[in-house]
Amino acid sequence: MIEPLVTTATLLGGGFAVTAVGLVRQTRAKRALAARLGPLEREHFAAQQVTGALHEESKHLAETRMPALVNAAARGQRGVTVPGLCVGYLAGTPIDGYHQAVLGLCDEAISITRDRIGLAARSSVRDIIDEAQTYLIRCQMKAVEEMDRYPEGTAYHQSLMDLDHLVTRALHTLQRTRILTGSWPGLQRADCTFREIVESARGRIDALLRVNYTYEPGTGEVWVEGRVVEPITVALTELLSNATTYSDGKVSVEVQQIQTGYCIVVDDAGLNMNVYQRQEAAQLLTQRTVLDVTSLPDTQHLGFPVIGRLASEYGFNADVSSTSPFGGVRAVLRVPRDLLGHGPTDEEREAERQAAAASVVSQPLIPEQQLSPDGFGSPSGGSDSPGLPQRRRRSPRHASTALPRASEPAPPEDPDAFLEGFANLTAAIREGENDQTEGEQSRD
Template sequence: MIEPLVTTATLLGGGFAASAAGLVAQTRAKRAVRARAGQLEERLRASEQAVTVKTGELEERARAAEQAAGRRAGELEERLREAERHAAALSAEIEHLAKVRLPALVDTEARGHRGVTVPGLLDASLAGMPVDDHHRTVLALCSEAVGLTRESIGLAARSSVRDLVDEAQTYLVRCQMAVIDEMNKVPEATAFQQGLMNIDHPLTRSVHTLQRLRILAGSWPGLQRADCTFAEIVESARGRIDAYQRVHYTHEPISGGVWVEGRVVEPVTIALTELLSNATSYSDGKVLVEVQQTQTGWVVVVDDSGLNMSPQQRGEAERLLSQRSVLDVTTVPDTLSLGFPVIGRLMAAYGFRVDVSSTSPYGGVRAVLNVPRELLGTGPTEEEQQAERREARAAMGVPVLDETPATGSRPESGAGLPQRRRRRPRAAAPAADRSGGPAPHQDPEAFGEGFAGLAAAIRDGGDQHTEGERSDD
């Protein structure tokens, strides 16, 4: 009986042990499963967090990309608007060039309008950009084209003017020579001689007018003179104006007897004529002329009592006197205001100076013609003077007396510089006397010498009229 119980107990015990072992194993397995499940849950939560973070990053990146795209679109729109504004500015600038700048350039360069300035860019922001450079190039080319065209036309016009003036001056000089020859044949102080003098004065005026045209056209005065004194130059210039009787000049031997080189005698005379003409035109009273010595040479001072020039007029006068280029005969501004351009051309060619910036003590304008020492000359020798006196007496029908030439050195100019010997008789003459005005010297011998000198001057001028120098254009 015991064995079955033992067996049963053993089986039961084994069953309990197996059950216990199974329970333990099951418990351990559940614990392992729960641990695994916890790990998986942790990993799942970590994955979810990672996904959440990644999603946030992606969303942030998407928002940043969207904002960048918005900014890019704004920049593109701004650049598009800027391009439209730039295109509009270029279009307006081209229109400004065509309607404003080029017409102003034509007014200035082609038409010669004073006071017109070529404006700059319409939009200052375009300065220094390629459009500015291109527009400047267009303006420069247009200006060059106008200049080349004007120069070509001016060359042809000046050549024609010189040819016509040369022919007219030749005939006028021949006419003067004929008048002087007739005056030498008739007695003095006769009505016929006075009539010839009245004819000679407008002839002198006509020759002076043609000389102005020659000078402005780039040529020389057309007359070569021998060395003359300041007194002869003043009287010659005095006789070339209409109101010569209002010009008062006191002949002082110290100043009036100074000699001027023959090469510049006629240019200085022409310049002084223009100053006297200007002084008598703008004043009703006397015009006083005085020759004075300076440290650099000699000056001829012309004082009038007319209206003084305004600062603007003085500036314009200085501008005209400082011009050195040949006057454009195709665009002569005012034929009544060519005196200063004529003087400016002569100043540039021969080296003397003219200043009109001072005020006369009589309220008008003081004009100063400065002749430097380098342009002073020497007078004729005693033999030449006696030969001139004999020629003058013979022309006037006065018996010629034998004169013994005085010995001694030649007279020198006040500057004491080496002088060249004269090769021709004196060419100057008291032109005011020829025009009917009172003679500066009442000595009949000096009066005859004056006409002899005038005849020699015109004769020399007629012979050298076609042989003189011509300025190249």
């Protein structure tokens, strides 16, 4: 009985031993397999994380970064910034470089396209302005010729002066546009004094009677170089227009001497500017802005960009950071000594005197027998061409007799002759335009 039990126990023990050995080998095999699969699983998990990050970053590029770049570069929206990567650990990686390259190419494409379109548009605008400015200058010359032909103090002469003022305002509007398109003011003048510059700028605004110029011979008769006379006049016109627009009372203008040259001070009693407006004005007055005619800003606030471009181009500067004694804005236009001129030479003065003398002794506009005792011709004096009473050129009077006496009656006015004079002016302008058109067609 004992032997079978021993045999059975032996067999069971051997089976358990074999099973234990198998389990140990199986465990070791699983551990070896797990050791081999661990890096693969980690690599697979890391690959899944990278794929997800790339997906999020591409989505962020398409939905956030590119639209922000288009809004800032193409649409010109202010305060828009292009965000960076949404996944921080991708910074500095090739993915970051590729996305930056895409954004850079898009920005460059927008810039190149805008520059080409803007260049073509500015060229077209300048061509249109040149033609319009030419016709306005010719119209102004005709009006000045008519004013020289007829006496002052009449309704006809005043109407011509009003017409000349409207043409001057239109010319200034064209000037400010062509300046912002990268061109020059379109007018070259000889050396002028500060007095002439102030009076010229004052005559280019609507509220000219509200501008009070404090004239002092020591500063008012200082000459300015002709090359910068028109740019300074345009800049001063913008300052005067801004002062009269934002104030109701008088605007004071004074020319002062400083260590570096001279300055034109404009004081108004209107609304003052806050800190942000002063900062924006200072930026516009110091940058050389070229107008993008494809996306025009508010056309009512182009004065400071005009001044900034002229100042950077011709060497003077403007400042509106001070407060005037009247509570408004004090605008200062500084002209350095390098821009001062010398005025006409003795030869030029002599030539002007000779030209004036020649115009005085020239043939009268109407025959002598048609003149009335007071120097005015009668509209029914037998002339072949109808028109207003015409005045004969006489030698200049002395200062004591320059103004008419209050007791002298004003010359009578003829309404029919007034209308006929306007008709003659219109016909003369049309005749000049037709001559120019025929000349252009003959050249073609």
